[in-house]
Amino acid sequence: MDDYIIEMRGITKKFPGIIANDEINLQLKRGEIHALLGENGAGKSTLMSVLFGLYQPEAGEILKNGKTVRISGPNDATRLGIGMVHQHFKLVHNFTVLENIILGVETVKNGLLSMAGARNQVMDISRKYGLDINPDAYIQDITVGMQQKTEILKMLYRENEILIFDEPTAVLTPQEIDDLMKIMRGLAAEGKSILFITHKLNEIKAVADRCTVLRKGKYIGMVDVAPTTKEELSEMMVGRKVSLNVDKPEREPGKTVLDVKGLIVKNKATGKNSVDDVTFQVREGEIVCVAGIDGNGQSDLIYALTGLIRLDAGSALIGGTDITNASVRKRGLAGMAHIPEDRHKHGLVLDYPLAYNLVLQRYFEPKFQHGGFLRYNEIYSYSKTLIDRFDIRSGQGVNTIARSMSGGNQQKVIIAREIDRAPKLLIAVQPTRGLDVGAIEYIHSQLIAERGKGTGILLVSLELDEVLSVSDRILVIYEGQLVAELNPNEVSYQEIGLYMSGSKRRAAG
Amino acid sequence: MNSRLKQILSVSNSASVLSSLMAIVVGLAAGFLVLLVSNPSQALGAFGTILSGGLSDRKNMGQVLYTATPILMTGLSVGFASRTGLFNIGASGQFIAGAYCAVLVGVKCTFLPGPLLCLAALIAAFIAGAIWGSVPGILKAYRNVNEVISCIMMNYIGTYLVNFLIVRTVFDSLKNQSTRVADNANMPKLGLDLLFREGNNVSSANSGILLAIIMAVAIYIILEKTQFGFELKACGFNKDAARYAGVSEKRSVILSMVIAGAMAGLGGALLYLAGSGKGIDVLDVLPVEGFNGIPVALLALNNPIGVIFAALFIAYLNVGGFSMQLFNFPPQVIEIIISIIIYFSAFALVLKGVIMSIHGRGAVK
Incomplete structure (x- = not known):
């Protein structure tokens, strides 16, 4: 048991109306890359927030090196050596790479910043792990890949030993992804333990040693990655053959x-x-x-x-x-029909009911209005046929406020509307x-x-x-x-x- | 399915009504507290008067209708704009612009026979308010100027311009206010003044309240039943999505402010064409009716039909407060009480959220 650097046992976290984590177990070995796999809403982020001290679970315990620890805030997490690269980087854009790395843990001499020592230390770490950076470049001028390296260096500079990567590849090019995988393997070889949150199976196959799968807030299982196929992983994640x-x-x-x-x-x-x-x-x-x-x-x-x-x-x-x-x-x-990039900004009027959103591009057609007055019966019956045909799931049918629907169903609303215009x-x-x-x-x-x-x-x-x-x-x-x-x-x-x-x-x- | 829809609608609707009622109760309790602090011995009687004053006799009932008319219109103005995503804090300016034009027509255009004069005065007020509202609308649509700022500026421009114009055109220097309009410029009484009277003492009730209610229903129909309202509301909720759906958001913003302004302008006409002998005072103060539209709209949760009841309620408090002078409370305290009640009444929206979340939680369990 003692070779687990972090163990989460029976973590349960409830929100009003939903159990986000239902008795989740997670065991992270020292020096391994452990993938956390699950669809959106499976509870990955909640679990990591619990580990990071942002949420207090209703049940369950967290052990570090076999000893129970209480993590009541990010400061506790940092003290325990847990660091995280967020999906959206937390960097100051008009600071240099070096300034970002030392931000919050500055070395001070006589009330003045002393950068020389910090610079040497950062450069040492960067050489050791192959993270080449230019410490004096401004964040706003460097690529996303470089920004990510800065984030990783931030964790290493703080001597974190447990590194959490939250969907780190979403913003990278294939070359940068290869690079990142190499870096992650190097970190693991140096004894760092890595938690890698993702829903991309290729990356898990490429880099992870073991993989814990969550689905709809439940713990599905933990597998060794090498003998498991991608199809098996996706079936665990989705719950059916895909x-x-x-x-x-x-x-x-x-x-x-x-x-x-x-x-x-x-x-x-x-x-x-x-x-x-x-x-x-x-x-x-x-x-x-x-x-x-x-x-x-x-x-x-x-x-x-x-x-x-x-x-x-x-x-x-x-x-x-x-x-x-x-x-x-x-x-x-x-x-022309258009499925927009940002479904909340352009695609939907989130405070309108489902039926209104389904006719958002057609309400002015004679079928749906007569002399400027909307024909609600037509709108509702048309919406119902679309809901059936495209299998749009919602709480209150045509009257469901779009905001309350899941992302997948919101997208289905837009797709149904745009495709049915016969563009x-x-x-x-x-x-x-x-x-x-x-x-x-x-x-x-x-x-x-x-x-x-x-x-x-x-x-x-x-x-x-x-x-x-x-x-x-x-x-x-x-x-x-x-x-x-x-x-x-x-x-x-x-x-x-x-x-x-x-x-x-x-x-x- | 259909009955389920009705059930869902009624949950949300009854939460709206319930939250407004709760807001009123909280407001009344807070008002009573202030009364207790300022004069404990008289507090109970005075509070009773506020509550019952509006119904104490038929004349007061008529006064409630009369007082409700202008704030119904400004409440409608503010509420309508809010539904389309705009905060019309410029109802005061639109109100006074409408009031002045109505009075101007009522005094100067006496060549118009019979009720035509009244109609002309109403139309003038409607147009004046619409123009005053259109300025912030155009600035917002084409230059993205925050409508709150331009509305406030238009309030001051309107008030001072009207003061200036009254002195130049329709000034009664004895009373320091505008001259009385011709009799046939006033809204027809339709016997309402005689229906609501105490002895020989007739009230100021007139057909203005009926016109105001008709306007509220019209706004309701525009918002809820028409394609135009569908577009305006879509712009209010999410102007990017409206634009994506091919709605001209510039046109929507401007028209929405034009309609809001016209409602407030009409409110100005209805106050000064009420036949109560009231003229526009030449004072360096923004007309309060414009600002009172804001709590009316808040209490009504921006629902045009709700605005009718909210305006009647606030008018009722004002009339009741007037009777409270019998209890030797200084008029300032009365104003404070009414303000406190109105202030708390504006919590309706907050309370609605609370009710909905309690209901929602109950449903999950």
Whole structure:
């Protein structure tokens, strides 16, 4: 028993109406990489918050080196050597890397900061673990990967021995992910114990020694990673068999539905072109995927196409209709549907009931209004058919306030609404973001079905798995330019990664 | 399914009514406490008068209707704007702009025969309020100026401009207020003054309250039944989503302020066309009716139909407070009591949250 550096026994944490953690066990060995696997809402974050002292559990105990400890706040956790790299980094942007690392544990001589000692120490640690950084660079100027290294150094500088990584790969390129995996293995070899929170099976297979699986707040089991297949892991996580491969029939694309020429969007703040002379087409029955690292102009490209911002140059046609300067409503009527990136900001009126959200793009049609008065009977019966057809689960049917629904069901509302408009062109921006495996499977199958009906689909995704499995053509965007057009059947992860990070480019067609 | 929907709706609705009632009770209790502190021996009697004053005789009942009319309109103005995501703190300015234009027409346009004069005065007030409301709306839509700031500025501009214009156009220098409007500019009494009287003492009740109620119903229909209201509310809840759905949020913001302003402007007309002989005082003070619209809207949880009852309730307290002078309380204390009750009444929204969460917790268990 004594080889567990941290053991959590029978942890139960309840919130009003929900048991977030129901007798969860977790045993972390010294020097191992232990994955914590589960869908969204499985209770991973709650469990880590308990370990970090942010929540007090109703039952259960935490042992460090076999001795019961009480963790009543983050300070206790730090004292026990527990450190965490959060999904969203906690860094001061206009401080340097070094300043961020020592922030809170500054060495002071006669009331003045003494940086020299700290600098040597940081550089020693960085050499020891292969975390090359420039200590004098400002956070705002360095890549996300470098920021993550800064976060890791922060933990190491505080001499933490238990390191928690919360979904660390979500923001990284494939190369950076490889790098991180190497670093994690190095840390484990040096005797650090790592808890690795994720829902990506590839990464668990690549780096973890053992894996604890949670589902809906319950402890499902703990397995050794090496002898376990990805399919077995996903079945433990979801509770049923899931097909990890997208089943996509061959299909010849038809006529052009979206024709974009020389599109330019200027960023008002920086004066640079956030979308820089982009030209491409989407044809009937094909899924064109815009791949790239977040912040390379995808959002502005989509906003300009959907009419949420003005474009500064270029043109766009939908099925031959010029929509370059058309209003959002006209674009919709021309056959464009849009599954937006941010379902809370754009996709839903969260305080509106489900029925209103389902007609949000159609309430003005004669079917749903007469002389300016809404036809509620029509709206409700239409909503009910959509709810049945798309299997949208909600507490109070058509009257459920959208805010109270789960993320997956909220996304289903948007997908039902947009697909049922029978669009010529469907623009889907990160349609599976933050969703669990079951919901992702469902959304992919819906996209494929739309493709089968001859809809042209423009998909923007940051997930390479999704890009490779769903799309017919890949356009890689880097700093606002399309730097490559690739065939998903002929390209590897690593190659796309090189294009995405700008180290390689090939003229797009 | 349908009966389940009704049940759900009624949970939320009854929570709304219940929370408003609880807020009133809490407010009354706090008011009573202040009475006790300021004059223990008279407190109980005075408190009884506040509670019963509005119903003590038929004239007072008429006065309640008369007092409720302007704050019903400003409450409607504030509540409507809130439903569309805007805080209309400019009801005072819109109110006084409407009041002035109504009085101006009522005094100067006597060539209009019979009730046409009254109608013209009402329309003038409606338009004046709408214009006053449109300025913050346009600034918000095109320049993203916070409507609270521009509304406050428009309040002062309105008040001082009206003072200036009254002195220039319709000034009664003896009373330091605007001249009386022609008789046929006043709202028809429809016998309400005679219905609500004490002996020969008629009340100021008039058909203004009916018009105000009709307006509340109209606003309710706009918000709940029409496509236009659907768009306005969507903008209020989430203007990004509204824009994504092809709603012009600029148009919505402007129209919403225009309607809110028109309601407040009409309220100004209804106060000064009530036939009570009241004129617009030339004072460097913002008209209180505009601000009283805020607690009315809060107490009604921004529901236009609720605004009718909230306005009647606050008018009732005012009339009751007036009778309280019999108990030798200085008028300031009466004002304080009423303010405290109104202040606590505004807790309705907080209490609604509490009720809903208690109910929700009960359901889970």
